[in-house]
Amino acid sequence: MEEKIKLSADSFQPLPKAESLDNEKIAAPSLTFLQDAWLRLKKNKGAVISLWIIVVMVVIAFGSTPFIDHDSLVKSAPKYANLPAKIPGIDINGFNGKLKVSGQWVDEYKQNHVPSDKYFYLGTDYLGRSLAERIIYGTKISLIVAFVATFFDLTIGVAYGIISGWKGGRVDNVMQRIIEIISSVPNLVIVVLMLLVLKPGMTSIICAIAISSWTTMARMIRAETLSLKSQEYVLAARTLGESPVKIAIKHLVPNLSSIIIIQTMYTIPTAIFFEAFLSFIGIGISSPQTSLGVLLNDGQKNFQFLPYQMWYPAIVLCVLMIAFNLLGDGLRDAFDPKTRR
Template sequence: MAEEKLNLTPQDFEPVSKNEKGDDEKIAAPSLTFLQDAWLRLKKNKGAVVSLFIIIIMLVVAFGSSFFITNAQLVKSAPQYANLPAKIPGIDINGLNGKLKMGGAWVDAYAQNNVPANKYFILGTDYLGRSLAQRIIYGTKISLIVAIVATFFDLAIGVSYGIISGWKGGRVDNVMQRIIEVISSVPNLVIVVLMLLVFKPGMTSIILALAISSWTTMARMIRAETLSLKTQEYVLAARTLGESPSKIAWKHLVPNLSSIIIIQTMYTIPSAIFFEAFLSFIGIGISAPQTSLGVLLNDGQKNFQFLPYQMWYPAIVLCVLMICFNLLGDGLRDAFDPKTRR
């Protein structure tokens, strides 16, 4: 085999023509930044892309509802329209055409209640005759507001706390980590109950509970990564050149921590949404006359045996929110850190 490899001919030593262009050093792919490369990888994940568009649509509808849904509409009762099923014009499917199943037969609930022909409710009404569609949209907005608040505390407290703890190290780091352990050892439900001793049930108690305990996971992850990054050559070079710790953190640490920050934020949001829904469901979160997905689930489960749609619709919206944020979080994790892809 060795002799065959050394069997060269004179043609092997002929110079390459000037017209022939070698492609050994040709760059086949375009030059991309880190974010551009991450976006290309994210687009390959169809589930994450679909989830992103669903989340954007929900955000637009929920926060845009402030222009056409007033608080008066949400709290005003209309007993003549109580417990009406969903009715969508042009659709003749039982459950979506204004009919309810009573005694084994489908009955037109709108005709029984003498509802005008031009009056219909896309997702039906609750026990007080209020539009479920309007209340679900408003409840989604409340859930997203709680998610935004949790994200704010993650970014404002968790990131700063983690960077300081990891950067200082030593005794300062030990003290700061013991504080996190103490906070993490207290369940969120206990914190909310303690807040109820001072404040009424509602957004204030939930926001304070999130402010106290929601940022600890982010702080731990940022601290662990900061301990690794602060020994890198570019950070040591910046310290040698006399850069202040704040500038080093903003110019060098935060950009390299961005992937962890974004990914952890995507997992914090569904946790906060579920936290609010759970508290409202058991009666210590959002309370009447305000509404949220948890309040709607609590109201719906009371009539679930006879009017299951009153619970199914808010439950579906809550599940879609949770699933979309989790799928988007998985997609962002794979996009920003391809090494974690299984």
């Protein structure tokens, strides 16, 4: 027979509350939609790096304006023409004031009798103007054009798309035909038509963007509004007598925020490239004013002998385009949980 062992009450001790475990309970911190999207975005290293690059470039472009002499951006200084980059404390050919001429490195600053305390961090152009200052100011102009395009996307595009999707029927049909007519006219043709009324410059580019840039946003917002307006919370709001404007502000716009943000991130690089292209072919911003497209146009004239005059603005343009596109991809993945891997 097995021996029975009796345990006394002292053999049992209650587990302290701080150490109690509940294996059946699964809990996670409560997060809003934007907080959850931000956590997913932070996991995308490329998007985060791109975000910081954009922030730095925007701060430099807009924050350095008080420190740039605007007269030096347009006035020529022939004695400083075509000088290479010279950075104090760096003795690397190409960044120490030396230029390769006939197979040998020549100190262009000494040959042109440039004062010893005069430096051009990215060199000068064919008129002796500082490339660094012109690139910074040109980046600012390109970003302004991009932000204007974003403004029209967020005002005309969002409002037009919501009205078209909400009204439906004949109103939607007519509004979509108008978009098709606008989209069928190339942007380049619109700019050329603007030149018949306005002078070449930022105004004509902004007018062309105001006419045609918002159509893509309007189509996407309209398609999503068609599906959202049949949701239960929208039907409940309509039943309770909410006006369409309040429903749009309280229910539609918050649920459309992901599409708006993502599309905006793709609108900005498109507008930057559009401005650079127009200025490069000579029907956008023109000299002596500056933009990235103007700098590329000026640099390609001397590219065979002075390639740095084209490389520097081209690098800035490429970095801007890549950063905005990578950030747009990251935001798309962050706001759409279905794309999470």
